Amino acid sequence: MNAWNPGGQPPYDPRAGHPPQPGPYPPPPQGYPPQPPNGGYPPRIPHPYGPQPYPPHPGPPVSPGPLRRLWLRIGPIHTARRVFKPSRPGIVDDAFVARVQKIRTLVGLGAVVWMSVAYKVAQSVGDIADNRLSQSWNSVLMLSVTFPVAVGVLLALAAPSARRELLRRAARCFGAIVAIVAAVGVFPAAVLSGFVDGRFATSPAMAVVTYGTTILTFLWVVPFMFWGIGLALVHVFRTADIHETVPPLLAMTLVWEMTLVDLFTGAYAGVPGPLRVLFMLGAPVSVTAVGLWELHRLRAHYGITVRDMLMRQPS
Known part of the structure; x- marks a missing residue:
């Protein structure tokens, strides 16, 4: 008798031919009680389209190869984002403001396309795209001229102790202005130098180098240029790196400048007078309204004002 056999009975051996002796514990139950069909669960209803395969088990994430990683790092789209998007530490990025700006841009673009089609301002969709691209490039050029003037005004109004910091942020x-101008200048430079015509392909090896370089340059420069123009206008040449209030101020200034250019160049010719005035004033008024609302939102939600950009103490 021990702790595992308190009754002191010998273990039952079926080969000995004698039944187990009664002890202080009841004998173990023989077998299992009857079970309900399907374990008591409701019957399974077959799928109407037969048995369905189990979804595949997701495997480990596949890392891109070395060439793919290199392209993602130095590709034109990724490079344009690094060059034209603001990246100052601690910068305020309001997603709601960005959403409103996108809606305003899409509504304005839709209105221009409708007017161009309804009043035969453009003959085809390609003409509309060319006009939009030309206007975007003109806006980039105008912004490239306006930005240095704006920086000079900021330096004149800012506190003397803040001027070095403003120049560093600018x-x-x-650099973004130089990058977009250089990207656009690649094409006329390649044509004028004779690089595209094969002037430097004086031997089979130089021909391979020349034409290969030309193809790779165009494949990289074209997406960088188009993506860069869009990002440069959306982020106003990443001027949020200077201060969060600079992009709305510059955007309002730029849109009124472009309105004056349209006025003196006779834009929207052929459109009835009242509708022409409406379209010419629609862009500056809507951009000004969004810009003023953005400045108010920065002040109300984040405590950021123009005085903070000038780094002047309140009087």
Whole structure:
């Protein structure tokens, strides 16, 4: 008798031919009680389209190869984002403001397309795209001229102790301007130098180098240029790196400048007078309204004002 056999009975051996002796514990139950069909669960209804396969088990994430990683790092789209999007640490990025700006841009673009089709301002969809691209490039050029003037005004109004910091923050904005102008200048430079015509392909090896470089340059420069123009206008040459209030102020200034250019160049010719005035004033008024609302939102929700950009103490 021990702790595992308190009754002191010998273990039952079926080969010995004698039944187990009664002990202080009841004998174990023989077998299992009858079970209900399907374990008591309701019957399974077959799928109307037969048995369905189990979804595949997701495997480990596949990392891109070295060439793919290199392209993602130095590709034109990724490079344009690094060059033209603001990246100052601690910058306020309001997603709601960005959504409103996108809606305003899409509504304005839709109105221009409708007017161009309804009043035969453009003959085809390609003409509309060319006009939009030309206007975008003109806006980039106008902004490239306006930005240095705006920086000079900021330096004149800012506190003397803040001027060095403002210049340091504006350096990346000037770099973005140089990048987009250089990207657009690649094409006339390649044509004028004779690089595209094969002037430097004096041997089979140089021909391969020349034409290969031309193809790769065009494949990289074209997407960088188009993506860069869009990002440069959306982020106003990443001027949020200077201060969050600079992009709305510059956007309002730029849109009124472009309205004056349209007025003196006779834009929207052939459109009835009242509708022409409506379209010419629609862009500056809507951009000004969004810009003023953005400045108010920055002040009300984040405590950011123009005085903070000038780094002047309240009087």
